[in-house]
Amino acid sequence: MLAINMADVVSVIKSIAPQLIAIVTLLVCALVVMFITRNRELAFKKLSRSAAWILFMVGTVISVNMMLNGPLKTMITLATGRGVITDKSLDEAKTLGEDIAGEGIVLLKNDSALPLKKGTKLNLFGWSSTNPLYGGTGSGGLNDSFPTVSLIDGIKNAGFEVNEDLVKFYTDFRAKRPTVGMWGQDWTIPEPSIDQYKEANVFENARKYSDKAVVVIARSGGEGADLPKSLDPNTEDNFTDGGTFGSKGLRYSDQKDDLDANKSYLQLSNREAAMLDSVNKTFKDIVVIINSANPMELGFVNDYENISSVVWCPGPGQTGFNALGKILDGEINPSGKTSDIFVYDLKKSPSYNNFGDFQYTNMDEFSTEDRGTKHKPSFVNYAEGIYVGYKFYETAAKENAINYAGYVQYPFGYGLSYTNFTKEMGEIVANDGKISIDVLVTNTGNVAGKDVVEIYYNPPYKNGGIEKASTNLVGFGKTKLLGPGESETVKVTFNLEDMASYDEKDKKAYVLEAGTYEISLQEDSHNILDTRTFPIEKDIVYNVDNKRSSDKEVATNKLDDMRGNFTVLSRKDKFANLEEATKAPTDFTLPEDKKAAFLNNSNYDASKFDVESDKMPTTGANNKLKLKDLRGLEYDDPKWDALLDEMTFNDMSKLVALGGYQTVAIGRIGKVQTVDCDGPSSINNNFTKKGSIGLPATIMLANTFNTELAHSFGDSIGKMANEMQVSGWYAPAMNTHRSAFAGRNFEYYSEDPILSGKIAAEAVKGAADNGVYAYIKHFALNDQETNRTYQLMTWADEQTVREVYLRPFEICVKEANAKAVMAAFNHYGTTPAYASDNVLNKILRDEWGFRGMVLTDYFGAGGYGYLDANRATRNGTDFCLTAIDAGFNYVKDKSATATLALRKVSHNILYTTVNSRAYAPENLNLGLMGWQIATIIVDIICAAAVVLLLMKTWKNFKFRKELERREDRVSPVVEVASGDASEAKSDKIVEDKNTENE
Structure with a gap:
């Protein structure tokens, strides 16, 4: 996500400092010339002063050109991007x-209410009915250039009538949600107090x-912060006055009564509960719409006897609320399934106590600063292991460690x-490893x-x-519309190998253990319809002699x-260690051996990792190859070496350094600039502010x-990107729903890796299909926002990492x-994700066969204290997500090892x-950009003006010199006595002469 702050501005100013200094220096020189020539003879004074200002003008034009075509070129090009999405593609996206x-x-x-x-005629209750959520915030936010179908619009478009007095009651209470930026979140739960409802006779009039009553409950989420586990009115981070952003959230001072330290953001607030009480007393057959991507605690729907229907509607994008209206009236028959499990008490989730803010107490010397605040290195323990989401609840219930009905309200799927x-399961057909x-x-x-x-x-x-x-999704499919x-x-x-488990302790490989495998057709993760058994007679170890296909x-x-x-x-022993394993951390000290291995920008020295035997590769050769000549060739084709030989060290360093929302142009080899854009559900150019229609939130997909x-989702994104002349898409994002x-x-x-992977693929x-490369992100284990850029050390066993998160x-x-990857902000243990040779090279490239490029996540000014291009290029990351000199994003080490790394990336x-x-x-x-053409025109005009000024200055100088020669015949006494008059006369003569010339 593009997040410009003062540190970024300072970095930009630093990048153009030489040119700014040159302009200021020329200005000072011109002023000095003005001063030292004040008492000189007229012709020399006029010539010197004119020359000084012409030189200042020429120098300024040259300096501005150097800025525009140097440090600022990529940003200006990005900010003046071209390309327009066609009406056809927009209409197709709306329908999709x-x-x-x-x-x-x-x-x-x-x-049976729906x-x-x-x-x-419908009464829409809940303030969020007038201000629903269409998606999330941050890089996933929607583009506001396009009209959005609101929840009320969607319901009206389906032919329903809506109580407008009730709508006015809510809009008068609060018109809209606050604007959310990168450094704060909208965690308000705007809702009138029960007294306000009663004063307006809302329930009686409705x-x-x-x-008919429809109640809308919404919860937002977004980039940069996780949702509050407690709405404590006495905690400053959870409550800031007057609608301003605090360090963790946003609250409004007129709703302190609504906050409850014993409730999380994913429970009904006090005001919502009071409103629902009154609705339940007034209406029968209440429909509740949950407009939240994060699964809430929905036990309350069983507590109110008149809640007859519940609909889960995560962010539907800019047109999806039309579908909600059509589902309510039956034009569309709902067929969605839960991509996450819904539980009654989120505090009992196995990850609950190990998700959040945990900072090391013995790492102060490695603290980093962000927006004026010091942050210690932090950590998170994946103590629940492989038992994420439904896999825990189903397995624990099978082992009688929990009472399933008391924990789970709605299963996964x-x-x-x-x-x-009805569904009838056929026999298993096994053939050639499948x-x-x-x-x-x-349809009955x-x-x-x-x-x-x-x-x-x-x-x-x-x-x-x-x-x-005990329960693992392994495959799925969907029917066509069946009459x-x-x-x-x-x-x-x-x-067959998809059912293997990773044995990190003994075999150190994937193992398909001998025994009977139950393969089940299920209604969801809990309800089995039919089962077949598949026997494995002996262990199958996928080792060096028998790797997975x-x-x-x-x-x-x-x-x-x-x-x-x-x-x-x-x-x-039936989850005997459940209580011990899922408790909150008590040790906040990083062991000394791991601390000794910890590196960030304060102690990383690339030269210590130079390989003595490395030989400097060829650079700057003239092999007369251009990049376009290699299109379609294999990665290992010999022509690549010839092309790479042509690149200079500076070419390669620039390619690595300026990878923010682009790959830069390298003229030497005919490398054109490509544009990359944000948006998991759309294409959003953060520089031009142009974008596409926002499709539904990824969780809804x-x-x-x-x-x-x-596939249609990706195709639509690709079409719109292509029309915007965008080549890279910063998505899909496929981190795991480890926590609600x-x-x-x-x-x-x-929460399920198979569903995530298959849909994302x-x-x-x-x-x-449209030539657009998708950056699958954030690779990997970037499953919480808390401390994500504060050297967050993620601890997990290898089985967990491989089976769930990778x-x-x-x-x-x-x-x-996939051809592109965006690395994560967090660390794997003590190693930053962007600098992990084990994950980026040994697993991603060597094991999986990835051929493509890896980008850092946003390269903040100073690299957040741990991002470094030299370290990145040596360990599997290819370039940096910034368009400015952010510090540490250029490789300046010109050793053979560093140069070879640059060549590879x-x-x-x-x-x-x-x-x-x-x-x-x-x-x-496509030719030059509009701003480049404008610059050339301005340069030509300036050059012509300089030539004319020089000619005029020289002509006036010669005229004055001739005048001075004439005046030399005048008596010295007269000349001294009337010096001022003489100068005035001379100026008048020059003026008359100029008029004559004109």
Whole structure:
């Protein structure tokens, strides 16, 4: 996300300091000339002064040109980008947004209240009905250049009538949500007090309007901060006066009564509960709409007898609320399924106590400063291990460690329909390492609808052996729209090796243990419809002699340094260590051996990592190759060496340094500038402020369980990007929903790695169809916003990392041939994610076969104290996400080791960009940018003006010299006595002469 602050401004000023100094120096020189020539003879004085100011003008023009075509060139080019999205693409995106919302909205409860009759009069309760959430904030925010269909619009467009007096009551209370920037979040829960409701007779008047009530509850999330676990009115961070941003959130002073230290942001607030009490007493058949990407605690819907229907509607983008209206009236039959589990008490989630702000007490010397505040290095323990989301609840229930019904309200993969389906599971077909299952789906109800097929596996588990969840999604599919009585066979196929578990302790490899594997057709993660068994007679170890078919090199332990000093949750003895493993951290000291290995910009010395045997590569050669000549060639084609030989050290360093929202132009090899843009659900150019229609939040796309829709999503993004002349898309984001409180869950897909990976892979493919490379991000384990740029050390065992957090990225690389990756802000243990040779090279490239480029996340001024281009290029990251000299983003070490690293990363960047839309023949002859043409015109005008001024100055000088020669004949006495008059006379003669010349 582009986040310009004063540090960035200072960096820009520093980058143009030489030119600014030159201009100031020339100005001072001109003023000095004015001073020292004040008593000189007229001709010399006029000539000197004119020459000084002409020199100042020429120097200023040259300096401005050097700034515009040097340090500022990339930013100006980005800020004056060209390209316009066609009406056709916009219209297609609008329709697609409705389609995604239509399949991504989830019906959680329905006691026959829905669908409503078209034309029904509705009372919309809850302030959020007038100000719903369309997506999230930060880099995932929507572009406000396009009209947005509001929740009320969507309901009206479906033919419903809305109580306008109730709408006015809410808009009079508060007109809109605050504008949210990068450094704060809108965590307000605006809602009138119950007294305000009563004073306006709201409930009585609403009941007179109609007997139908719809209650809207919304919760926001966004980049930069996680959601509050406590709404404590006495905590300054949770409450700042007057609507200003605090360090963690935003509150309003007129709602202190609404805050409760015992409640989290994902529970009903006091005012919402009071409002719902009154609605429940006044109306029957209440519909509740949950407009939140983060799963809330929804136990309250069971406490009110008149709540008959519950609809989950995460951010629907700019047109998706039309689909909500159509679902309410039955025009669309809901088919969405939950991409996360909904539990009654989030405090009992296994990650709850190990998610948040934990800072080391013995790392003060490594503290960094951000916006004037010192921040100590921090940490987070992934103590729950592989038991994330539904995998914990299903496995713990199977082991009788918990009472499932008391913990889980809505399972993962759960969602209702207005019709009924039967599903018949066929026999397992195993062939060539793949397993296929046919499922016959029949619509046995009275209306048309779609349904999802979910296949899970339950592997054999040995007490104390490799950790395994009892329920694991392994494949899914979705039917077409089936009419009443219509059937469709859905085939689900997956690799046998997909059921292997990673054994980091003994085999140090993936292992498919011997035993009986239960493969189940399920309604959701909890309800089994049918099961087949698949026996494995002996252990299959995927080692060096038998690597997985999808791996380029064998997967083996590479992350031992990530294991922290804490107890990891284990299934052993029926989760005997549940209480110990899931408690909050008590040790805030980084062990001395790990501290000794910790490096940031204060103690990193690249020269210590130079390889003595490295030889300086060729640079600056004249092989007469251009980048376009290599389009379509293999990564290892010999021509690449010839092209790379042509690049100078400075070319390569520039390519690495200025990777923010672009890849820079390198004239020597014909490398054109490419533009990259933000937005998980749209294309947003942070410089031009131009963008595309915002599609629904990514979590809603996951709710569809529809890979075809996901492909269309990516294709739409790719089309609009291509028309905007954008080649790179900073998405999809596929970090894991480890906690319901994570701020960016709206733009991440799910708690399940298979669902995340499969949906994201199709989005990547869709964008690639248009020549757009997608930066899969944030690689990896960037699963919380808290302390993300404050040297956040993530501790986890290798099985957890591989099976849960790397898995979605692995699917995107292997199945979608992803060409770009954005690294994460956090650390793997003590090593920053952007500088992890083990993850970026040994796993991403060597094991998975990735061929492409890796970018840092936003390279803040000073590199946040730990980002460094030299360290990055030596360890697997190719370039830096900044368009200015941010400090540490240039490689200045000219050793053979550093130069070889630059050569390799340049290869990765050039290979990716030359095979993108940027080098399609139709895009290579676009000519100069408008600002460049304007600069040339101004330069020509200035040059002509300088020539004319020089000619005029010289002509006047010669005239004055001639005049002075004439005046030399005058008596010295007369000349002295009338010096002032003489000068005035001379000036008058010059003026007359100029007039004559004109």
